[in-house]
Amino acid sequence: xxxxxxKITLTQAxxxxxxxRNTPVNNATAFLIPIADLQGALAxxxxxTGSPMVRAYLASDNGEEKLVIVGTExxxxxxxxxxxxxxxxxxxxxxxxxxxxxxxxxxxxxxSSPLN
Numbered sequence: 001x002x003x004x005x006x007k008i009t010l011t012q013a014x015x016x017x018x019x020x021r022n023t024p025v026n027n028a029t030a031f032l033i034p035i036a037d038l039q040g041a042l043a044x045x046x047x048x049t050g051s052p053m054v055r056a057y058l059a060s061d062n063g064e065e066k067l068v069i070v071g072t073e074x075x076x077x078x079x080x081x082x083x084x085x086x087x088x089x090x091x092x093x094x095x096x097x098x099x100x101x102x103x104x105x106x107x108x109x110x111x112s113s114p115l116n
Contacts, residue, residue: 006037006101007091010084013068013098016059028065028104037101045071053080069099
């Protein structure tokens with residue numbers, strides 16, 4: 001992951017989502033998401049017409065649950081296609097990014113929340 005933001009490479013995202021599918025982890029009940037990073041992800045799709053959306057994938061890195069978030073773009077058939085960087089491209093080098101900026105709960109929980 002980039003030291004200055006939550007961008008990861010396509011290779012990392014593929015590995016993490018594959019890890020989760022092969023060995024699902026069920027520890028997280030929620031994810032804590034920094035607003036500044038979420039705004040960065042939304043800025044990539046802001047100029048789209050219609051209903052811009054992002055997609056969140058469940059992922060796992062060394063047993064730690066994550067959300068991997070990508071911008072999408074609606075095609076002519078109404079399908080929202082992932083906006084991904086080119087394979088081998090450095091994280092954040094192009095116009096499309098894959099974002100990993102979430103912290104799982106636990107441990108990043110609100111201990112007084114009735115939602116936990």
